Amino acid sequence: DTGVSQDPRHKITKRGQNVTFRCDPISEHNRLYWYRQTLGQGPEFLTYFQNEAQLEKSRLLSDRFSAERPKGSFSTLEIQRTEQGDSAMYLCASSSESWNQPQHFGDGTRLSIL
């Protein structure tokens, strides 16, 4: 079991730049979730996919954010024109479709905006 993997682990960029993160879920999981975690807070839900379909997006996901899961396996989260407030840990989780199965998290990508 390779678990959920995220890349990169850390990203430092200047304000206004675009960034893209990648998540590879556990291979047999068809649900994939993105969360954002800021210092001293719990993770906040951003969006989730079932296979390649994006089924829900949070109000937190502004127009500058876009997520894709083109083949129903790995997913990318892109942030355009980054702002200081985007600095956070971005966590990915996956689960099977069964309603009683928990989500398993990756180690996250920490984004720092200079």
Add this chain to the structure above:
Amino acid sequence: GEDVEQSLFLSVREGDSSVINCTYTDSSSTYLYWYKQEPGAGLQLLTYIFSNMDMKQDQRLTVLLNKKDKHLSLRIADTQTGDSAIYFCAEKDDKIIFGKGTRLHILP
């Protein structure tokens, strides 16, 4: 709206039991979870309990659920230095809502 509340800090002596408490608001939650987060890492699922249960035990971990009071607790027996982390309570109906986490500090 949905909300999960936890105390922010807990200090416990090594070898004692730790009890981390949580309250939630959504009575339709189907599952309640405890996750552990170590510095710089993602969330590790510790245990979860279905809403029609009132207790679950797994080795050193005991989860108690009082559905009437919407109160969930996690007891860690014989607390070790490796238990030092942030513990998140979370409720799930259609999506997971996390608390802000309780930082567990182990005293020698």
